[in-house]
Amino acid sequence: MTNPALGVCYYPEHWPEAMWEADAARMAELGIRVVRIGEFAWSRLEPTPSDVRLDWMIRAMDVLGRHDLQVIVGTPTATPPRWMVDKHPDMLAVDAQGHRKGFGSRRHYDFSHLGYRAEAARITQILADALGDHPALGGWQTDNEYGCHGTTYSYSPAARDGFRLWLRNRYGTIGALNAAWGTVFWSMEYNSFEQIDLPNLLVCDAAPAHELDFRRYSSEQVSAFNKVQYDILKARRPDLPVIHNFMSRYSEFDHYRLGESIDIASWDSYPIGHLAKSDETPEHKAQYLRQGDPDNAAFHHDLYRTVGHGRWWIMEQQPGPVNWADANPDPLPGMARLWAWEAFAHGAEVVSYFRWRQAPFGQEQMHAGLLRPDSEPAPGYAEAGQVAQELTQIGFAGAPARARIALVYDYESEWAWEIQPQAAGFGHGNHVRALYAAFRKHGLDVDVLPPTTADLSGYQIVAIPALMAWTDELREAVANFDGHLLIGPRTGSKTAHFAIPPQLGPDLGAGLLDARITRIDSLPEGIEVAVKGGGATRLWRERIEGGPEVVMEDVEGVPVLVSQGKLFYLTASGDKALVQRVVDYLIAEADTPTLTLPAGxxxxxxxxxxxxxxxxxxxxxxxxxxxxxxxxxxxxxxxxxxxxxxxxxxxx
Amino acid sequence: MTNPALGVCYYPEHWPEAMWEADAARMAELGIRVVRIGEFAWSRLEPTPSDVRLDWMIRAMDVLGRHDLQVIVGTPTATPPRWMVDKHPDMLAVDAQGHRKGFGSRRHYDFSHLGYRAEAARITQILADALGDHPALGGWQTDNEYGCHGTTYSYSPAARDGFRLWLRNRYGTIGALNAAWGTVFWSMEYNSFEQIDLPNLLVCDAAPAHELDFRRYSSEQVSAFNKVQYDILKARRPDLPVIHNFMSRYSEFDHYRLGESIDIASWDSYPIGHLAKSDETPEHKAQYLRQGDPDNAAFHHDLYRTVGHGRWWIMEQQPGPVNWADANPDPLPGMARLWAWEAFAHGAEVVSYFRWRQAPFGQEQMHAGLLRPDSEPAPGYAEAGQVAQELTQIGFAGAPARARIALVYDYESEWAWEIQPQAAGFGHGNHVRALYAAFRKHGLDVDVLPPTTADLSGYQIVAIPALMAWTDELREAVANFDGHLLIGPRTGSKTAHFAIPPQLGPDLGAGLLDARITRIDSLPEGIEVAVKGGGATRLWRERIEGGPEVVMEDVEGVPVLVSQGKLFYLTASGDKALVQRVVDYLIAEADTPTLTLPAGxxxxxxxxxxxxxxxxxxxxxxxxxxxxxxxxxxxxxxxxxxxxxxxxxxxx
Amino acid sequence: MTNPALGVCYYPEHWPEAMWEADAARMAELGIRVVRIGEFAWSRLEPTPSDVRLDWMIRAMDVLGRHDLQVIVGTPTATPPRWMVDKHPDMLAVDAQGHRKGFGSRRHYDFSHLGYRAEAARITQILADALGDHPALGGWQTDNEYGCHGTTYSYSPAARDGFRLWLRNRYGTIGALNAAWGTVFWSMEYNSFEQIDLPNLLVCDAAPAHELDFRRYSSEQVSAFNKVQYDILKARRPDLPVIHNFMSRYSEFDHYRLGESIDIASWDSYPIGHLAKSDETPEHKAQYLRQGDPDNAAFHHDLYRTVGHGRWWIMEQQPGPVNWADANPDPLPGMARLWAWEAFAHGAEVVSYFRWRQAPFGQEQMHAGLLRPDSEPAPGYAEAGQVAQELTQIGFAGAPARARIALVYDYESEWAWEIQPQAAGFGHGNHVRALYAAFRKHGLDVDVLPPTTADLSGYQIVAIPALMAWTDELREAVANFDGHLLIGPRTGSKTAHFAIPPQLGPDLGAGLLDARITRIDSLPEGIEVAVKGGGATRLWRERIEGGPEVVMEDVEGVPVLVSQGKLFYLTASGDKALVQRVVDYLIAEADTPTLTLPAGxxxxxxxxxxxxxxxxxxxxxxxxxxxxxxxxxxxxxxxxxxxxxxxxxxxx
Ligand SMILES: [Zn+2]
Ligand SMILES: [Zn+2]
Ligand SMILES: [Zn+2]
Structure with missing residues (x-):
């Protein structure tokens, strides 16, 4: 699928079969070329154990195929049917308070439960076998929105047992684990792996390394769950892409790692709902009430382009008001078109609207579709059609430009600062996104890189903010990089075992930055320290010891931005103005050409x-x-x- | 009891028997004519299983009767004694988090527990038998404040089993339930009723129809629990009224339905505490800190007059500071008199102060009575006496005026929008109360009607805001109504199974309103859209498609109030100013005479x-x-x- | 240890043995004389059950002793090792929601669990036996921060059984308990002690006397737990002090009562973290962001001086940023010195910094020490050294001055108003601390007295605010006191069984204050009533009936401060200005000499x-x-x- 195309999410099982043909015809007429189906249909595919009924799905694919629509078939593993829970009562996850979560919504399974993992493999194999040669088949989607509704973590016996085994594999001996976790600290030393419990329902905080390993373990279960399906689907049709649909600002598992078992990354973009549920300020939310944050979708486009090894889709695109935020405003007229165009600009192969027709029943009955529940066009319908025409009209195609700017985004760093913010509100992702927005204000394209990046050549400016710990690859890449590099605050402040490095942060090799961070001054929201020349520091201020040149300092004379050659270290979290100043300074230093863009x-x-x-x-x-x-x-x-x-x- | 009378709540078991005579004499002297007793006395009536001791209660009734005080005997089922819990350990309710609630306060029973229901019947029968012919007996109160402290809902095995049975009776086949609930949506289809669980501890939202049916089921258990007592008490003394005491802004069960098994509705009016615990603004709470909301008590007077088929009491009237809000201010001098007069104005037969003497011990020791704990008069004492004198002095009597205005208030609609607000803060009751206040500003009397009202004739203006679904009766009543009718926003936007109607809302018959609601724009608190001419919309804005005449529109040109003949549809939630404008417009259209009242x-x-x-x-x-x-x-x-x-x- | 000395907290088990010698030498060089060790080392002292290894600890003490450092050995009972939990699975406490708390942090034991209490005795005996004669041994610390992380209360079967037994001992008969608790109120009467449960997971509030007795019981378990260790340690070395380290604004157990089984009180002073976690206003927190509240440390110095019968230490002194508040600012340069000096001024014998070297691993890796993790001096290092020099230089010594002012602080009163605030935010301790600050503004020294104080002679002014109930001793002391006495609001408003006294509060003997409190007007935050002449009342206003002279009244004419001879009764909670006015008035009446101090x-x-x-x-x-x-x-x-x-x- 080389040329940009529109898609739509469709649920034939929700509608009388008599409607399918007309639906397919209208889709084709509108300019839609891809249709995702099936991801919540298990109770129709297997109404009772082993009573498999794929006939209706094949007929639905027949209909869609007749209208030249390519079908992406979703495995239905996000919604195991009710009888499955009788078969595997302990497949239900347990929340951090120790409560077993029940059946009656979706994602009611535990990634650590191997019995359910086998059931997921079984239904995937059934679909692969039965549908793999269908001429309309264009690819597969695994499950749906892994982790949605807080489902990455489970505190079940299955998770506990899996965690113990994983730790045994990771550390070999209990002594190695005790050393890595620093369990001597509060007499937390273990005599055997069987003694280790999950880090919930404790009297106070668990050891940070214990928490971090539990997050790593949980993340790997998601990857392992996905890989089972990937392997089955690829074995059946090596030529067809396997896709998963990720989410916004969701970091509970390592998407780069999971990306090793998908061919195309996709994500579900609901800009207005995402802004409403974010931690942005009320003023910002009011300003972009009907548009969504102007940089958030773009950031995820760039992130998932990397996760998908360069290939990515929007699997679900907001077409109108959604149902799941506290309030769900109508988008400005034109936004359903704008969002699609922006996605294509960042390299999307497909933008697929969610959903074809608003469902009059069920949990999402207030979620708009391209059609209203009465099958009349909703406002998004015409906007989608316009996009389809425009793509053709201007012959839109090509690869997304290689950016001159790159930012490293790291899931472990998100976990690390959630575990140990030290200043409430300090996070990895918000540092990355603040820099992203500041570069983008100048019309600059940006790439998002994983922490395992081994080569930074070709970039003029790379920023690595708030990185917990260096990987060997990134350490090497930084050492060899000849562009302008910005790191800090807090970058390299921990080892991989969540300890302070012996020589303190930023823990770079000698000669790169001959300095170390000796003290943290963390501040509550609302307290700021002005920086000479403009902007202010907030939340996080480091004292740096050593020789670098001071580029910016605050009104108390504390260095804020220091440099050693082309390596810059930012010692603080900044407000928007300071982040922009730092970015502007780097752009000027690197002599990177920019554009002048109007506000918004x-x-x-x-x-x-x-x-x-x-x-x-x-x-x-x-x-x-x-x-x-x-x-x-x-x-x-x-x-x-x-x-x-x-x-x-x-x-x- | 045709003439308005004062009453008081009295706990003879809290005081030495030697004090009873003097207490009764002072009550009579003050002008009190009704005394409620017994509703928390089970541990004294039956200290150990089957050891029934009613002698003291009979002596208390003897004393009260000697002073011409009529006694309302409460069944003590809100406070089963400790030994009951040993007998029926699973009678304790379970909260939404799955925690069994314990003994040590009150209302520690599960409405679904049939064993406890039988115990309640047993003690009711005992009281009916022993006290039914006592000459002082004036009536009965069943239990106390059904549902208080969140006790309507229980997530126990008993509730689950009852729910399954109730569903089987309601739907007959599991297929009918699956269709009604739209379980195909997320593969939630059931193979049998035995698979259905309660909608708690889920991964995300349950199907709205599942939630709604659980609320209906729970509501019916309260009615069924009450009916057991009602039938026993009426069988014994068909001539005496059976009463229950309801609460303020409490909607977890359908009071109209429960009202079928009472003769007189009563409610417990604590205007200051109710305002403190409400979601009114801080400014409003400060303005009426020592008075309570100026419309809330009146609204409930009118509501419970309907629930009681025209007969209603205040069973508990706030006499001074209470103990259960975050802060408990002293009422303005005179409020204990004002509240009583207002209740009588709305048709109360009895206003009964809670309580005679402040208890120095137990959970409510900071709750004022007419007497202080040292038996000296508290401020409310003289005010009560004044009311008694004034009633006699002016020969106050008569029926409450038939109102020209009516509002439909519906418990299912309260549940519906709690389940699916779509805009946080959107509710049914607050739309009804806002209209109530706006009409009352003009000195207009208002009736509150149930959603099963079959005839609206006689009213000049009827408003039906935010109604989930039409009943057949109301649909008919609306079709035949020749007054001015206001509906919307969101009225008729669902079927009885919580689905969007096929032709969309407001789902009225053709010819009444040739329009449909095609789109919802829901807004967070703080975002308003001004309406041309004054006022603003907030939280909820609908797009309406069709032919009605536009009466008001907002500054974006979106219709806000439309009309077709005498039927008006309001497409939005309004601020106070807009609601008042709409009401003023209707009053003018209907040519309804009004009064001019000073503020407050x-x-x-x-x-x-x-x-x-x-x-x-x-x-x-x-x-x-x-x-x-x-x-x-x-x-x-x-x-x-x-x-x-x-x-x-x-x-x- | 008569001369003030500096100490430090050290964890030899965290560092290679090769580092100990250099550490000890640097400590001595810096002027440190006391080192606390061992309180979290159980897993190293007994790695597996009964495998006791004290050799390393003795070697550590040898090293420290060689540098003339006195060692305080902490019993490690706050951190039982993992194997202990296998031995006693039910030693883990249960939270109020009924969740068993797990292993993996600290304080994971239930004070009611007698099996663990025996284990604590066992390890204490082992340490006493093995280390009791070590020449470096200077004393003992029992456990660590009893109650930290909400561990005083447990809702376990062990606690329930212990509570029942305790009640049986306290009341003798169930009838006596029923009378004391007022269980007749809601039919809560018990037939036997076996029926009594803990006051958690109830439908609504428990009887206040039930709650209060549970708090008393829980408090006594902490004392009993401590006494076991105290008796063992004193039996071994009667000459050495047994110490416990208490906390700030922590009142869940009665520290005076526990103080009966310690020789020296100590507390852990983290002024900046304590202010951050307090309920002070955002403005106050911003003003003292890098200093901590200017009166809070001093108040606790004076409180623990009393708890320790005149002997007290700072066991842990903040040396720099901590890790456990939402944000953890760097102290102003000099604060680590100031805090030590202020502690010595209030009579501290030892001020011990926490900790020697910042740990690079574990839960507190962001907590500063005197040394950085890389063993370089952190800013606190030089400040500590300066204090050591200054103490010597000026020959600082002597006993803290006997104050002219005393305040009664009472743990039961803290519990009482937490159980029954009546106005949210009403508490005992904040009344005491507000008066403390107002006296201290004038440079006055203040003593803090327990509610069992039997003699107030020698004081010019004594204040007893918001005391729940009089003890016999204090009643007597007040009757005999010839200084100026301030009581109220709410003082003496309850009996010891949490009931309103028959003659109402303040329940003093006749002739002292011929008045009673007849009515409470409680107010939400933000509502104030101005007092004529300045200041305002807030939260709490009483109506007083009787003859005392009115000293101050509010703008509504309600008496605020009344007097009868030298006894003053304050009827309200005041804002800062009113509290200061009242204190100023008393100082003037008592003719107490004052100083004029600059702000701060x-x-x-x-x-x-x-x-x-x-x-x-x-x-x-x-x-x-x-x-x-x-x-x-x-x-x-x-x-x-x-x-x-x-x-x-x-x-x-
Ligand atoms: Zn729980
Ligand atoms: Zn989702
Ligand atoms: Zn602590």
Missing amino acids: VRCRVRGDFRIYVNYASSEQRLTLAPDEAGYVLGGASIAAAGVTVARLSRAD | VRCRVRGDFRIYVNYASSEQRLTLAPDEAGYVLGGASIAAAGVTVARLSRAD | VRCRVRGDFRIYVNYASSEQRLTLAPDEAGYVLGGASIAAAGVTVARLSRAD
């Missing part, structure tokens, strides 16, 4: 196109950039929720 | 009297209304917490 | 010295007081975080 406007280059999108709620005016030959869609005037596409005068 | 003053007509009460904290000035012959109590100047009664020049 | 400066007299400390963040200017001969450390100009010591011209 963002852009990205793909192939020979630069796509502009306007998240502001008012019209903005663009200036043709030196490398642009002219506009091929829209123009210099870009309305609220508008899209303008420029053609570049040279290939990127 | 409210009024109601009963018999030949119009009673004014002043909730403001400063004196206000009344104007004699055209239909008033003059003041018979107080005058045009009405002090803070004051009461003025006008005699009407014509019967209402 | 506090002082205390010990021996011939008056020590000034400056909590302000800017320099302040002192005035030499009439009784001062001159400054022996610092001078009239006192920097932020500065210390000035004056020598008195006469002994106090």
